[in-house]
Amino acid sequence: MNKKKKSIKIENISMIIAFCLFVIMFIVGSIKYDHFGTVSTFLNLFNDNAYLIVVAVGITFVLLTGGIDISVSSVVAFTCVLSAYLLQRGWSAVIVIPIVLAIGLLNGFCVGYCVQVFKIQPFIITLASQFLLRGMCAVVSTVSIPIENGFYKAAALKKITFKIGRTNAKLYLYVFLALLVVLVAYYVLKYTRFGRTIYAIGSNEQSAEYMGLNVKWVKIGAYMICSFCAALGGIIFSFYTLAGYSLQNMGMELDAIASAVIGGTLLSGGVGNVFGSVIGVLIQGIIQTIVTYQNLNAWWTKVTVAALLCLFIVMQRLISIRADKQKGKG
């Protein structure tokens, strides 16, 4: 019981720091650059990172069980390439979207099954599926395929505009899809048997099993959700870019994992929530915006995010080491 209270605290500390960091960065950006401190900039963070929000929410499920999934970027890329390819062949969006989502679920099931039943390390098997899907992308097409489908175009361009002061702010419709995913994920994790079992597995898999919880299927389910969210993120990403290219989103898995970690999800599992992950995504978005405003080379974003991730991991470790020590004393 004592430990549980402690770990909830860790999660909150991390999330609060992340939130403060976001606010500070936004204020600093507003002071430093013209046209930065507007609602439009804030909403654009959502417009540009909607797909990452969905992927980060998905990966939070797997991280909570204490596992890891580094195949998400390939799932996103494969979804984009395959849907672009099928749409180009004249398939209807009503058929294509279920197909790619099903592929996402299938990938998640295979990975989860290998992890849970065959006891292969999650990192190795997802590395393999990352390569497999990335290779499959190139098999489908090595060149970028534009999407001309009417439904996709409509989904990509439909937006709500607000008039605030003299500036126009806009929010694309697909952002609401991403926000819906966040809310559903929050509900599932907090109020369903499935969600609570995920936390239990992350805290201690063995005791979860002794308690009679269905560890096997919940864990496979977590991987399926993660992969499904990645496929959904892929669809949103194809709305965003209206193209499919086999080399897109290289290294995006780190962005997703970094978002979750910055938002307070412990990599050892059992602690964290999806709102934290959303804050993590927004922080990365704002770093990217600042890098753009500052007119720096794009890889500065990567270096900064990696440094930030490192900082948060170290912080998590220090807090949990201290918590362990205190527990030892008590």
Place this chain on the structure above:
Amino acid sequence: MKKLTQKMEFKPFCVLIAIILICGIISGGDFFKITIVDGHLYGRLIDILRNGSRYAILAAGMTMALGTGGTDISVGSVMAISGAIACSIVDGRILAGLNGNVALAVLIAILTGAVCGAWNGFMVAKLKVQPMVATMILLTAGRGIAQLIADGKIVTITSDAYYKISGGYFLGLPIPMYIAIGVIVLFLLLTKCTAFGMQVESIGVNPESSRLAGIKVERNLWIIYILCGMTAALAGIIESAGIKGADCNNCGLMIEMDGILAVAIGGTALSGGRFSIISSVIGALIVQTITTTIYAFGVAPELTRVAKAVIVIIVCLLQSKPFMDKFKSLFPKNTAKEVQA
């Protein structure tokens, strides 16, 4: 004979021979053709030895990291960093006082690799972050750092001495091969002639009990990640010498998969414990043979990734005990035989 077949190196070695033979038969003997041009040997097999030496060096370091139950996925980025540093020094862009001294450039690049490794070691041993996540930080940041060193450009160099590291020959055989052999011998001496190898295995099986048994787990992890960084740096130098310049975006891109693949094919358990460097080196040669073959037969290079991924999955499944149990239960006759044997 039985002793021979039970060795860990036996299976991968047979696979290597089989793959080479199959390639040879399909290509109608072209594969084995070795000609002598200007006193050097030329041919597919020599190509495999030259290009495979990079993987072999990487795999030697990676084996130890995987042997402890950890991993190092930052090797590709470390390769980019070391290549950028070595080329920049040879080019005189940084540390102009060295006048582009190749030996010093290589030394400094390897030391940089050691520093990168030490950083990973610090994260893994001291802060106890999962190795995969700890090295993932350097994986992303590393390429940015390499860009910083190279100033965002592809550094091209004109130094014959530096080219020789990859393109040179000694006694008719490519120089990278000798470098690889040197590294492997050093690693074998370290793991077989000292207690270090056994300690690594012990950490891989159970770090906590190893600590209780008096093994300095932390110190050993530091050493392993530093060695891993150094091997990656060396591979980076060979690669940059091969393309006569440092391309920070592509040098060693996704090579961590090949490294892990080589180790996995070699039969080292990816969850830690028993490891064999020779097996991994054979695994590296298998990976290179597959790659060369795919290119040589005109199959689309995109398929290499799919093929490698499928191989890793198969190897993982073969290593997994629950899978084998399930597989065996499908063929009850065979199981009975094995029990009798």
